[in-house]
Amino acid sequence: MYSKFLEMCGFEPKEINEEKDRIEETFKILKIGEREITAAEKRVEHLYSIELPCVRKILKVWINELIDLVMAKEEKKKIIYAIMPSPAESYLAAMLASDKLYVGYPDYVFQIGLGAIFGNLNPLLEAAERYGMTPGGGHCGLNKTRLGAHALGIIPVGDLSMAWGIVCDEGPKTDELIHEIFGTPIVYLDRCQDDPLDLFPKINKLSVDYMVGEIKRAYAQFAEVAGVEITNELVVQAVGILFGYMGWLGKVQELMRGDPLPLSQADMILFIMVTQLCIRDYDAATEAVKMLHEEVKQRVEDKRGVLPEGAPRVLWGNHFPLPDPGIVKMVEEVGIASPLSEIWYLATQPPGKVYDDPIETIAHRFLEIGLMTSVTGRVKDVIRLFKSWNLDGILWFNHAPCKVIGTDSLMIKKALKRELKVPVIVVEGDIYDARFYNRQQMRTRVESFAEMLKTHQKRAV
Amino acid sequence: MGLYERLNLAIAQRPLQLQQAKDSGTRIIGISGLGYVPEELVYALGAIPMRLVRGGDPEPLAAAAGYMDRILCPFSRAQFGYRILEEESRYQIIDFLICAITCQHMRRVADVWDLNTDVEIFRLGVPHAHNTEAGLRYYLEMVRRLKEKLEAFLGIKLNEERLREAVILYNRMRKLLREISFLRKSTIPSITGKDIFKLMHSSFYLDPKEMVEILESFIAQLKNNEGKEGAAKHRILLTGNILAMGDYKVIEMIEEAGGIIVMEQFCGGVRHYLDNIDLNGDLLESIARRYLQGRAPCAFMRPSRERINLVVKLAEEFKVDGVIWYQLRYCDTYNMEFFYFNKIMKEVRFPVLQLESEYDVEEGGRLMNRVESFMETLERRK
Numbered sequence: 001m002y003s004k005f006l007e008m009c010g011f012e013p014k015e016i017n018e019e020k021d022r023i024e025e026t027f028k029i030l031k032i033g034e035r036e037i038t039a040a041e042k043r044v045e046h047l048y049s050i051e052l053p054c055v056r057k058i059l060k061v062w063i064n065e066l067i068d069l070v071m072a073k074e075e076k077k078k079i080i081y082a083i084m085p086s087p088a089e090s091y092l093a094a095m096l097a098s099d100k101l102y103v104g105y106p107d108y109v110f111q112i113g114l115g116a117i118f119g120n121l122n123p124l125l126e127a128a129e130r131y132g133m134t135p136g137g138g139h140c141g142l143n144k145t146r147l148g149a150h151a152l153g154i155i156p157v158g159d160l161s162m163a164w165g166i167v168c169d170e171g172p173k174t175d176e177l178i179h180e181i182f183g184t185p186i187v188y189l190d191r192c193q194d195d196p197l198d199l200f201p202k203i204n205k206l207s208v209d210y211m212v213g214e215i216k217r218a219y220a221q222f223a224e225v226a227g228v229e230i231t232n233e234l235v236v237q238a239v240g241i242l243f244g245y246m247g248w249l250g251k252v253q254e255l256m257r258g259d260p261l262p263l264s265q266a267d268m269i270l271f272i273m274v275t276q277l278c279i280r281d282y283d284a285a286t287e288a289v290k291m292l293h294e295e296v297k298q299r300v301e302d303k304r305g306v307l308p309e310g311a312p313r314v315l316w317g318n319h320f321p322l323p324d325p326g327i328v329k330m331v332e333e334v335g336i337a338s339p340l341s342e343i344w345y346l347a348t349q350p351p352g353k354v355y356d357d358p359i360e361t362i363a364h365r366f367l368e369i370g371l372m373t374s375v376t377g378r379v380k381d382v383i384r385l386f387k388s389w390n391l392d393g394i395l396w397f398n399h400a401p402c403k404v405i406g407t408d409s410l411m412i413k414k415a416l417k418r419e420l421k422v423p424v425i426v427v428e429g430d431i432y433d434a435r436f437y438n439r440q441q442m443r444t445r446v447e448s449f450a451e452m453l454k455t456h457q458k459r460a461v
Numbered sequence: 462m463g464l465y466e467r468l469n470l471a472i473a474q475r476p477l478q479l480q481q482a483k484d485s486g487t488r489i490i491g492i493s494g495l496g497y498v499p500e501e502l503v504y505a506l507g508a509i510p511m512r513l514v515r516g517g518d519p520e521p522l523a524a525a526a527g528y529m530d531r532i533l534c535p536f537s538r539a540q541f542g543y544r545i546l547e548e549e550s551r552y553q554i555i556d557f558l559i560c561a562i563t564c565q566h567m568r569r570v571a572d573v574w575d576l577n578t579d580v581e582i583f584r585l586g587v588p589h590a591h592n593t594e595a596g597l598r599y600y601l602e603m604v605r606r607l608k609e610k611l612e613a614f615l616g617i618k619l620n621e622e623r624l625r626e627a628v629i630l631y632n633r634m635r636k637l638l639r640e641i642s643f644l645r646k647s648t649i650p651s652i653t654g655k656d657i658f659k660l661m662h663s664s665f666y667l668d669p670k671e672m673v674e675i676l677e678s679f680i681a682q683l684k685n686n687e688g689k690e691g692a693a694k695h696r697i698l699l700t701g702n703i704l705a706m707g708d709y710k711v712i713e714m715i716e717e718a719g720g721i722i723v724m725e726q727f728c729g730g731v732r733h734y735l736d737n738i739d740l741n742g743d744l745l746e747s748i749a750r751r752y753l754q755g756r757a758p759c760a761f762m763r764p765s766r767e768r769i770n771l772v773v774k775l776a777e778e779f780k781v782d783g784v785i786w787y788q789l790r791y792c793d794t795y796n797m798e799f800f801y802f803n804k805i806m807k808e809v810r811f812p813v814l815q816l817e818s819e820y821d822v823e824e825g826g827r828l829m830n831r832v833e834s835f836m837e838t839l840e841r842r843k
Contacts, residue, residue: 197572
């Protein structure tokens with residue numbers, strides 16, 4: 001039933017056979033039957049460049065992540081859950097501490113695994129809506145995914161939830177809700193977002209010190225639960241692994257400057273997301289990203305791409321939607337190339353400075369991203385990216401339910417129009433819940449915007 | 462002059478008083494972020510603290526629509542909407558605005574004022590990890606920075622003795638509010654919930670010395686009146702995130718439907734006057750401790766179970782028949798908390814009604830129907 005699909009996603013028949021029990025148990029828990037597999041085959045074929053071995057390889061990494069998450073308790077692992085936004089390297093260090101632990105971001109894994117690949121995320125979102133995140137209440141689909149997975153019992157109750165409140169309020173509140181309903185022990189991490197608007201790119205020392213203290217406090221609680229410590233050596237090792245991968249990804253990102261756009265962002269999402277959470281198989285992911293680099297380099301040299309040469313190019317505000325890569329495809333079909341997204345580009349940069357205390361480096365890297373500090377910091381980053389990438393406009397895909405990255409779109413649009421004097425569109429969307437918008441309606445707006453971009457291009461010439 | 466006449470007169474005279482004070486050089490310091498900014502500091506520096514707590518009207522939301530995303534809670538949008546409507550003097554008269562960065566909604570209030578007005582802004586970080594030593598240290602440091610900022614802005618150094626006097630005055634005001642509010646433990650309360658809100662909101666607006674006098678006259682008379690107002694059918698505890706000054710529709714509905722609010726637990730409700738500042742030890746630290754840790758935490762703080770426990774305790778102490786949870790649309794943390802709040806209240810057998818508002822005039826009929834049905838439910842339980 002599932003062999004053809006898994007082979008499309010890079011599995012060898014031998015691997016499928018060896019992993020048969022785990023695969024079947026996972027699919028059973030996730031209620032993935034014949035119908036879902038058939039739908040996923042079509043979906044993967046349409047959305048991803050599966051003719052490329054590197055894309056198949058990274059799809060396999062994600063499916064394995066899905067299996068590892070669902071099977072964690074059955075395989076007698078202690079489970080530590082993480083939430084976003086948080087620095088992935090801090091969890092990668094925790095994961096490296098012991099192979100008897102499952103450390104991960106369940107929501108992200110489901111967003112990619114169940115959402116992007118299987119197109120079957122909605123049951124989780126709907127379950128969360130029955131457990132306190134009421135529909136229409138402006139709740140984030142990422143948090144709904146985590147709560148819904150608990151509500152449906154498709155992931156085990158964790159041994160510890162490390163609830164990062166360093167950016168948003170709803171993320172840790174979701175963990176508090178999970179704690180109250182399902183009993184997951186919890187440790188909260190905190191940060192205040194009180195920087196004056198003109199401070200960025202300077203870093204608020206008080207904020208760094210507080211964040212460092214919070215991470216260390218959480219690590220102490222982790223050690224109590226996990227029975228192992230996250231040492232500085234582990235953090236350094238984690239940073240090495242993550243930045244090693246990021247280095248290759250950065251090279252691919254640079255190649256996206258090529259005209260025509262050499263690769264669909266639908267494919268890129270699968271590679272970028274590896275940097276946003278801790279995965280178990282960095283070796284396979286790194287091999288895949290190196291292969292991707294070779295492929296994209298060749299395409300740039302051959303002047304091959306997914307859009308015609310000269311297509312208008314935009315900065316994608318926020319990041320590309322996770323469970324619905326079809327939106328990215330739609331924008332590309334309309335004739336707009338988006339070589340980078342604001343958040344993911346910034347979040348995959350190495351730290352500006354390395355400190356003796358690796359936790360301090362983590363905190364600094366986080367706070368070097370403008371949107372983590374202030375609306376004007378965010379605008380400064382966007383303007384810098386816009387200018388250095390020689391773009392024609394900005395497509396701001398607003399994550400409307402988010403109280404952090406979705407509540408500054410009007411302020412940002414005004415500032416960008418004033419500073420850059422280029423076409424800017426704010427599309428009311430949702431990066432974690434495709435039910436939020438109507439794709440056709442969105443397409444009509446994006447088509448009009450594409451015309452505006454083309455006019456702007458001609459006038460600029 | 463009757464109690465309420467005196468209060469109403471003081472409220473009516475306040476805009477002129479403020480304007481005259483401003484004209485004579487006194488600075489008026491706006492405060493956004495409800496209960497996390499120590500007004501005592503402002504007062505001790507010779508300026509006038511002015512809490513911005515208006516809400517409940519749809520017009521400011523429409524006015525703010527081009528500046529603030531619609532997914533922000535209506536209270537936060539209103540805090541800028543009143544400013545640009547230019548119909549509410551307290552939003553026009555301020556020289557400086559202290560914004561407590563409590564939740565993301567209130568963070569955007571600071572941003573929109575900062576970007577669109579010439580009022581100087583100070584962001585006062587409020588740690589959500591309210592119960593940790595690190596959280597307290599952070600908040601204390603921010604209070605110190607606020608003090609320095611105000612000293613520079615006002616051109617005056619904070620005098621320890623004046624700060625102590627201010628703390629004593631505000632402590633007295635909170636103690637009086639508590640005494641008046643707690644009179645509602647009586648079977649036949651001598652003051653309604655609406656009047657308590659009016660007093661509390663007036664205490665955010667009027668001169669504190671005058672307010673203390675008003676509260677003292679209230680308490681003297683109310684104690685004599687105890688048991689004379691006639692019993693309402695159902696004793697209600699009203700709770701939620703924010704009940705803004707002017708957002709009184711739900712209170713009126715409850716009272717019209719035969720209920721009496723005997724306790725209210727909002728950011729500006731009982732938590733405002735339940736605890737006072739300890740005068741022993743370092744005064745700034747005592748202030749920080751009271752503002753951050755002395756009050757049961759809001760839903761955006763973590764953990765926030767202590768506040769739910771407080772509701773249960775108050776519901777029992779005040780012998781309430783039912784609890785009404787009033788939340789504002791898009792307030793994500795309170796909306797989520799309701800899910801387990803409701804579960805806990807059911808366990809302790811208090812009936813609960815959840816209401817939601819976006820300050821829309823058209824929601825009145827729907828809310829009233831639900832309040833009336835809830836009162837009928839309470840009736841059947843008796």
